[in-house]
Amino acid sequence: xxxxxxxxxxxxxxxxxxxxxxxxxxxxxxxxxxxxxxxxxxxxxxxxxxxxxxxxxxxxxxxxxxxxxxxxxxxxxxxxxxxxxxxxxxxxxxxxxxxxxxxxxxxxxxxxxxxxxxxxxxxxxxxxxxxxxxxxxxxxxxxxxxxxxxxxxxxxxxxxxxxxxxxxxxxxxxxxxxxxxxxxxxxxxxxxxxxxxxxxxxxxxxxxxxxxxxxxxxxxxxxxxxxxxxxxxxxxxxxxxxxxxxxxxxxxxxxxxxxxxxxxxxxxxxxxxxxxxxxxxx
Amino acid sequence: xxxxxxxxxxxxxxxxxxxxxxxxxxxxxxxxxxxxxxxxxxxxxxxxxxxxxxxxxxxxxxxxxxxxxxxxxxxxxxxxxxxxxxxxxxxxxxxxxxxxxxxxxxxxxxxxxxxxxxxxxxxxxxxxxxxxxxxxxxxxxxxxxxxxxxxxxxxxxxxx
Numbered sequence: 523x524x525x526x527x528x529x530x531x532x533x534x535x536x537x538x539x540x541x542x543x544x545x546x547x548x549x550x551x552x553x554x555x556x557x558x559x560x561x562x563x564x565x566x567x568x569x570x571x572x573x574x575x576x577x578x579x580x581x582x583x584x585x586x587x588x589x590x591x592x593x594x595x596x597x598x599x600x601x602x603x604x605x606x607x608x609x610x611x612x613x614x615x616x617x618x619x620x621x622x623x624x625x626x627x628x629x630x631x632x633x634x635x636x637x638x639x640x641x642x643x644x645x646x647x648x649x650x651x652x653x654x655x656x657x658x659x660x661x662x663x664x665x666x667x668x669x670x671x672x673x674x675x676x677x678x679x680x681x682x683x684x685x686x687x688x689x690x691x692x693x694x695x696x697x698x699x700x701x702x703x704x705x706x707x708x709x710x711x712x713x714x715x716x717x718x719x720x721x722x723x724x725x726x727x728x729x730x731x732x733x734x735x736x737x738x739x740x741x742x743x744x745x746x747x748x749x750x751x752x753x754x755x756x757x758x759x760x761x762x763x764x765x766x767x768x769x770x771x772x773x774x775x776x777x778x779x780x781x782x783x784x785x786x787x788x789x790x791x792x793x794x795x796x797x798x799x800x801x802x803x804x
Numbered sequence: 805x806x807x808x809x810x811x812x813x814x815x816x817x818x819x820x821x822x823x824x825x826x827x828x829x830x831x832x833x834x835x836x837x838x839x840x841x842x843x844x845x846x847x848x849x850x851x852x853x854x855x856x857x858x859x860x861x862x863x864x865x866x867x868x869x870x871x872x873x874x875x876x877x878x879x880x881x882x883x884x885x886x887x888x889x890x891x892x893x894x895x896x897x898x899x900x901x902x903x904x905x906x907x908x909x910x911x912x913x914x915x916x917x918x919x920x921x922x923x924x925x926x927x928x929x930x931x932x933x934x935x936x937x938x939x940x941x942x943x944x945x946x947x948x949x950x951x952x953x954x955x956x957x958x959x960x961x962x963x964x
Contacts, residue, residue: 526806528825528871551869555849558867561826562847571826575872598861618937620855620862620915703936704850 529572534682537577538656542678548572550680552594553624555617556633574628579682589686593628597640600627606686608712611695612643618704628681631667635771636706636732636781639697641668644684645729645737646693646712652683661685668736691716691725692799694792698784700775707732708776711764711788715752715796723747728760728792732776733768733785740764743789752797761790812873814839815883823870830854830865833880841881841910845939852938855911856880862918862937881910884917892958893917896951904942912938916952924959931956 529548531537541548549568551557552575560566579592582603589604600613601622616622616630616639630640631651641664649664655678664684667674675681694713699705710731716724726747728740743764750756770781808827811820814837821836830847833839833856845853847866854865857879884891890898893913903909912935919926919934926934931952932945940948 524824525826528808528869530871554867554869558828558869559848562866618852619934620852620864620937621849623861623863624867
């Protein structure tokens with residue numbers, strides 16, 4: 523079956539009308555890197571395609587220390603036009619230069635594991651996602667969006683923007699791949715740590731990629747850090763705790779078992795990077 | 805049969821193609837415009853052999869719906885090859901034996917051209933980064949890096 527129509531709405535209002543009119547018949551894309559590869563691979567046979575590429579959601583604004591990033595902003599632009607740690611690192615490591623010109627921040631939230639590094643960075647940054655339907659927009663924490671799976675988005679809603687606060691603590695991004703560029707991750711860790719004057723962790727956010735069906739927070743590892751100095755034994759305890767509850771995918775690059783072994787490795791490396799840097803404010 | 809009509813600039817010429825709605829730029833180029841320099845490799849965005857320029861930026865034709873290039877400027881290897889001659893990158897690839905089977909070459913050259921247009925004097929590391937989305941299974945990459953470096957040097961670059 524070949525698709526009957528390709529819709530290229532010029533506004534979100536038009537896109538929402540099309541979504542309401544055609545419902546499940548329409549497959550939504552922006553850059554096309556996920557949807558077109560699934561079509562090419564014979565895994566997806568949409569009746570209708572709708573691209574948000576020209577729907578006017580590609581603005582990128584910084585205000586009051588927060589970034590408001592339209593869902594159609596590409597990875598190339600994230601890497602060159604924002605200075606948010608973790609997110610720029612994730613964007614710069616996505617595929618190759620041509621893919622980064624196409625892949626978008628909104629689309630990447632729908633990547634199947636082990637892909638989806640932008641979501642990992644965004645989750646560690648405590649980002650919120652804006653979902654828009656005809657009646658208006660709502661904002662949900664990205665952690666809830668991922669935790670709720672397919673139920674996170676109502677059928678008549680579109681992801682239109684991400685809101686990302688600038689992190690107040692120290693950050694580390696560690697992505698383990700089978701090669702350095704243009705490859706899916708074996709395991710990814712994005713870490714934000716806040717420490718007090720004595721060097722004890724007062725807050726920790728650790729997000730993992732390729733560790734389950736969607737990016738996830740390593741809550742047990744975070745709990746192992748809070749109140750502790752960032753020394754070797756704390757780091758080891760957090761690294762081991764990070765693997766709890768993970769169900770990594772198997773693909774041609776790595777088995778689920780291997781990914782499971784690598785989760786403590788990327789978390790340990792990320793925490794060690796932060797520990798090795800001078801504590802903030804001293 | 806439903807169809808869409810897309811008008812764009814292809815290698816400097818106004819072009820209009822009528823295709824089925826989900827047709828990729830890659831299929832449109834090869835099967836509708838009869839421009840077969842652009843190669844179909846993995847069709848998953850993993851190999852870079854379909855790399856073309858859209859408004860001067862390297863783009864994977866296999867993942868680009870033709871509908872996305874409405875009103876845009878598309879450049880393929882055919883578009884940079886002078887009649888009866890070779891583009892400096894093509895000449896350098898030839899001189900350096902940077903192609904064996906040649907399947908990756910059009911994508912490599914277009915990715916390299918995008919880099920040199922933006923940065924005429926790249927370092928070897930910058931060249932490697934610009935070509936990091938393009939796989940070659942024959943050459944081991946070193947002759948390709950050498951070829952692009954040669955052209956960067958002809959551009960009046962430094963000693964590198």
